[in-house]
Amino acid sequence: MLNDTFIFLDEFSDTELYIFLNRCKEKILKFIWKEQKIEIIGKYQEQLESCYSTEGFFDLPEIGYDAVFYKVLSKVEEEYFEWLYLYNWNDEYLTIEISIYNYPDEIRNLDNEIIWIKENIKKEHIDIINQKNKKLEELKRKGREYFKYLDELEILRREKVNTPKREEELIKKIEEREEIGRQYAEYKRNLKKWIKFMKKYLTNNEYTY
Secondary structure, three states: OOOHHHHHHOOOOOOOOHHHHOOOOEEEEEEHHHOOOOOEEEEEEEEEEEOOOOOOOOOOOEEEEEEEEEEOOOOOOOHHHHHHEEEOOOOOEEEHHHEEEHHHOOOEEEOOOEEEEEHHHHHEEEEEEEEHHHHHHHHHHHHHHHHHHHHHHHHHHHHOOOOOHHHHHHHHHHHHOHHHHHHHHHHHHHHHHHHHHHHHHHOOOOOOO
């Protein structure tokens, strides 16, 4: 299915994330991503339909989904921007986009009770998202390798300790990853610019609710 150029993830069940969030009576929630050790407290802002994936620097199919935006009430670290969709809302404060496209592992209320888990997502959808995430991480890894091999080749040449065999191996690895390396460089440049722009929203980003 990921060979398609566009996929839309429709949600119909009450337990699926978009519908659950819009019907949830509690407007302040805690979103948790366990592997990244990220916890975000957010206050319901508004829903937004027909969003689209923005992995444009890499050759991945476009995915459509519906999302809910939350005003961020907790501290945000710079590294979160690589994992989460964080935005400046009307140039006033930080918001986070919550959707099945970047689903949390679980959602808790202010009493720290678990009220939603990722297992509520339709298996067909979670397979698509996980496959996309796996491919994206693979492309990022190859992008990092491209620059690692470039650096190694430069150092070996500069120090004049290179061998014809090792140089040939490095050049081959660099050429194999050249296109992905360019995509990765563009991705990192834009991420760096976005973090620099958003830094003012990270200062004292701990609101009273």
